[in-house]
Amino acid sequence: xxxxxxxxxxxxxxxxxxxxxxxxxxxxxxxxxxxxxxxxxxxxxxxxxxxxxxxxxxxxxxxxxxxxxxxxxxxxxxxxxxxxxxxxxxxxxxxxxxxxxxxxxxxxxxxxxxxxxxxxxxxxxxxxxxxxxxxxxxxxxxxxxxxxxxxxxxxxxxxxxxxxxxxxxxxxxxxxxxxxxxxxxxxxxxxxxxxxxxxxxxxxxxxxxxxxxxxxxxxxxxxxxxxxxxxxxxxxxxxxxx
Amino acid sequence: xxxxxxxxxxxxxxxxxxxxxxxxxxxxxxxxxxxxxxxxxxxxxxxxxxxxxxxxxxxxxxxxxxxxxxxxxxxxxxxxxxxxxxxxxxxxxxxxxxxxxxxxxxxxxxxxxxxxxxxxxxxxxxxxxxxxxxxxxxxxxxxxxxxxxxxxxxxxxxxxxxxxxxxxxxxxxxxxxxxxxxxxxxxxxxxxxxxxxxxxxxxxxxxxxxxxxxxxxxxxxxxxxxxxxxxxxxxxxxxxxxxxxxxxxxxxxxxxxxxxxxxxxxxxxxxxxxxxxxxxxxxxxx
Numbered sequence: 001x002x003x004x005x006x007x008x009x010x011x012x013x014x015x016x017x018x019x020x021x022x023x024x025x026x027x028x029x030x031x032x033x034x035x036x037x038x039x040x041x042x043x044x045x046x047x048x049x050x051x052x053x054x055x056x057x058x059x060x061x062x063x064x065x066x067x068x069x070x071x072x073x074x075x076x077x078x079x080x081x082x083x084x085x086x087x088x089x090x091x092x093x094x095x096x097x098x099x100x101x102x103x104x105x106x107x108x109x110x111x112x113x114x115x116x117x118x119x120x121x122x123x124x125x126x127x128x129x130x131x132x133x134x135x136x137x138x139x140x141x142x143x144x145x146x147x148x149x150x151x152x153x154x155x156x157x158x159x160x161x162x163x164x165x166x167x168x169x170x171x172x173x174x175x176x177x178x179x180x181x182x183x184x185x186x187x188x189x190x191x192x193x194x195x196x197x198x199x200x201x202x203x204x205x206x207x208x209x210x211x212x213x214x215x216x217x218x219x220x221x222x223x224x225x226x227x228x229x230x231x232x233x234x235x236x237x238x239x240x241x242x
Numbered sequence: 243x244x245x246x247x248x249x250x251x252x253x254x255x256x257x258x259x260x261x262x263x264x265x266x267x268x269x270x271x272x273x274x275x276x277x278x279x280x281x282x283x284x285x286x287x288x289x290x291x292x293x294x295x296x297x298x299x300x301x302x303x304x305x306x307x308x309x310x311x312x313x314x315x316x317x318x319x320x321x322x323x324x325x326x327x328x329x330x331x332x333x334x335x336x337x338x339x340x341x342x343x344x345x346x347x348x349x350x351x352x353x354x355x356x357x358x359x360x361x362x363x364x365x366x367x368x369x370x371x372x373x374x375x376x377x378x379x380x381x382x383x384x385x386x387x388x389x390x391x392x393x394x395x396x397x398x399x400x401x402x403x404x405x406x407x408x409x410x411x412x413x414x415x416x417x418x419x420x421x422x423x424x425x426x427x428x429x430x431x432x433x434x435x436x437x438x439x440x441x442x443x444x445x446x447x448x449x450x451x452x453x454x455x456x457x458x459x460x461x462x463x464x465x466x467x468x469x470x471x472x473x474x475x476x477x478x479x480x481x482x483x484x485x486x487x488x489x490x491x492x493x494x495x496x497x498x499x500x501x502x503x504x505x506x507x508x509x510x511x512x513x514x515x516x517x518x519x520x521x522x523x524x525x526x527x528x
Contacts, residue, residue, distance in 0.1 A: 090415065101416075
């Protein structure tokens with residue numbers, strides 16, 4: 001069964017349509033990065049998947065269950081762990097409180113309690129171990145992204161949805177973060193990501209999807225997309241050079 | 243002098259509860275609830291009803307008043323503020339002025355205009371370390387400190403407390419972490435109504451009950467909340483204590499009937515010099 005199954009999505013803002021019949025699937029332990037030029041509809045697609053925008057047409061299934069009519073909190077409780085691009089931590093709360101909040105309002109899909117999940121997160125993000133008491137607002141951009149991902153992963157979600165994780169990070173911090181994302185993918189969590197930086201975004205996952213003007217232009221294994229000179233020239237930009 | 247500081251601290255504690263309630267609703271709902279004074283009046287009169295009409299002892303009547311205050315606050319939210327959801331803070335502020343007028347006049351319609359008092363026995367003031375401490379001050383001191391400690395524990399160590407702080411910090415993120423806004427908002431109103439009601443009872447004990455009692459406190463309550471930093475609930479308590487002492491000390495140079503001027507002055511100076519409040523700068527927004 002697919003973790004995420006999106007069929008024939010049409011969506012936009014008011015009368016303005018942005019997505020025109022988008023189909024995609026993320027397998028149970030799969031990972032998919034959506035890339036594409038600015039204005040292609042990546043952010044809208046992410047909002048539709050996590051429940052912040054209702055599509056005008058199409059179906060979204062999570063682990064086989066139709067969640068199209070549900071809002072963001074209800075989808076979160078059904079297993080969507082969403083990491084927004086900005087303002088993705090509770091700044092006036094400590095790292096530990098952020099992780100606790102990620103855990104306690106969503107039914108966990110794993111039997112281990114808070115302590116067990118916290119330990120698992122510190123294995124994934126060892127950088128956070130000595131910062132549990134620090135206010136999240138006092139962390140660097142890269143550390144905040146890690147806290148946000150760890151908080152989303154606390155209840156062992158069916159799908160981790162990452163919205164442009166590299167945005168605003170220095171190349172070094174972005175590299176560290178994507179190394180962590182690669183570890184998450186390896187651990188078997190299904191990942192759905194949109195990303196501007198195609199080399200980093202496609203480098204960390206199995207599959208890639210190119211979205212252009214609200215339509216799917218290509219879907220292939222991530223490495224094949226990165227290696228395709230035509231795709232690189234047309235849609236992925238020069239920085240995608242491996 | 244020490245007597246004045248003590249009196250000021252007790253006055254500050256009286257203001258602290260509604261100031262905390264005001265800052266709490268502001269931090270979660272992003273609007274200044276002008277009806278805070280009227281909520282205080284409603285709670286005080288509800289407790290008066292339980293105390294004198296139903297014959298309940300005052301502590302029990304106070305709990306009844308707090309429950310009634312919480313119910314009224316939740317009811318007003320459902321009837322008024324939820325329907326205006328998405329409107330600007332100014333629209334909600336104006337709505338709350340309407341709510342204040344309506345609540346105050348409902349109280350006046352039911353209870354009349356005459357001043358009232360709770361059925362409590364008179365007690366002699368205590369003399370302690372040269373201080374003259376009366377029964378109402380002791381009651382205020384213990385009740386407010388206990389409730390503030392309870393609120394602090396609620397904020398820090400409970401699930402619902404964390405949910406309230408999360409919604410205040412980042413409502414969109416709270417939603418995607420599975421925290422239902424509606425439930426948190428209901429708890430915030432209930433808490434705010436109960437705190438205002440308790441303050442109403444303590445003020446009624448200190449002076450008398452009349453339908454306008456809330457208006458008298460609206461200005462100091464706003465001043466205390468702004469002084470602390472409107473978005474940080476516990477800082478409003480510190481703001482209230484500073485204001486209480488400032489008002490009381492001002493009586494050494496001003497006639498007592500002018501002490502409200504101090505609240506005006508403090509609010510004006512703080513808004514000019516430090517709009518985020520004395521303790522509000524620690525609230526991180528970036």
